[in-house]
Amino acid sequence: MHVWDYLAEYHAEREDILDAVEQVFESGRLILGQSVLGFESEFAAYHGLRHCAGVDNGTNAIKLALQALGVGKGDEVITVSNTAAPTVVAIDAVGAVPVFVDVHPGTYLMDVDQVAAAITPRTRCLLPVHLYGQCVDVAPLRRLADRHGLVILEDCAQAHGARRNGVIAGSTGDAAAFSFYPTKVLGAYGDGGAVLTDDDAVDRALRRLRYYGMEERYYVVETPGHNSRLDELQAEILRRKLRRLDGYIAGRRAVAARYADALGDTDLVLPATDPGNDHVYYVYVVRHPRRDQIIQALADEGVHLNISYPWPVHTMTGFAHLGYRQGSLPVTERLAGEIFSLPMYPSLSQEKQERVISVLRKVL
Ligand SMILES: *Cc1c(COP(=O)(O)O)cnc(C)c1O
Secondary structure (H helix, E strand, O other): OEOOOOHHHHHHHHHHHHHHHHHHHHHOOOEOOHHHHHHHHHHHHHOOOOEEEEEOOHHHHHHHHHHHOOOOOOOEEEEEOOOOHHHHHHHHHOOOEEEEEOEOOOOOOEOHHHHHHHOOOOEEEEOOEOHHHOOOOHHHHHHHHHHHOOEEEEEOOOOOOOEEOOEEOOOOOOEEEEEOOOOOOOOOOOOOEEEEEOOHHHHHHHHHHOEOOEEOOEEEEOOOOOEOEOEHHHHHHHHHHHOOHHHHHHHHHHHHHHHHHHHOOOOOEOOOOOOOEEOOOOOEEEEOOOHHHHHHHHHHOOOEOEOOOOOOHHHOHHHHHHOOOOOOOHHHHHHHOOEEEEOOOOOOOHHHHHHHHHHHHHHO
16 A cells, blocks of 8 residues: 555546546647636636646746746745755756745744745745645745745645635745646646746746747747646646545545544644644645654555655755755754655545554554
């Protein structure tokens, strides 16, 4: 057994998914057709925003969003090291410099109280990551951004449908980047991504950037861009799955509630939810000082767990040039040695989950 498996969901939705494939293949238009347009307007509407640009994956969603917001060479972007590496890879890809603040020891989210001290004259952007399915408090970041003339890009790759004080993730930044990598809360059958914004100019820039730098059907490059289009096939599948997103989230919450119920009396540290947050449980991250032993013992019983993430980005060889050392971000570093993720997906059967719980209780 693994932390994620899409086959039960596919078998339940097979007819609809195959119908989506047939619809696209019969449509006569395979790139930037009706399905991409339809998905874009429906995904924007789900967030109460005016614009969504579909792109090829979440990493490029962040990269293109930074460029569309005017973030580039030498600009500093304040984010966290306790994130998926692509958050930082995308910052690096536009020539900007990632600057890390530590995370909160309870929620593992960006410690927003540390952001003000990290701002320098070169700071251009604040990039909170709504990690594991729960939202960072963007309100204090907005106050800082307004005071210092910065833009906010939300990394929503793990937080489709998550809310904080009733406000949906992706609707408060200047732009928000999403991934539809298959494991995500809204996952495609392959790669996909999107950028949300309410700003007309940012949306226009995104559409050019994903299409070589040209206005579609006006074949002149003004500023060279990329080829980062969302695939028509993935868009149609995402469109069908978007209608079920609230159901997937409810399914994840039910799995989380069963874990909390069954493991509350153990010495595992279970996920903490900030007041006012509606967690969507992209991953169910627990913590224990004997993490490596526990993972090995579970693997011996056929239960294979993941760690999100075992190596903080600032300690990776590829980011050594940023000048961080062991000890630079103590909370992030300590977490990386103690956290692990239990199987979490909406179609996880009660039977499978009970097996995880009983093996885990035995090992603990
Ligand atoms: C998955 C993920 C990404 C990258 O998305 P891809 O579609 O895999 O490129 C970026 N940031 C975070 C926080 C993620 O979880």
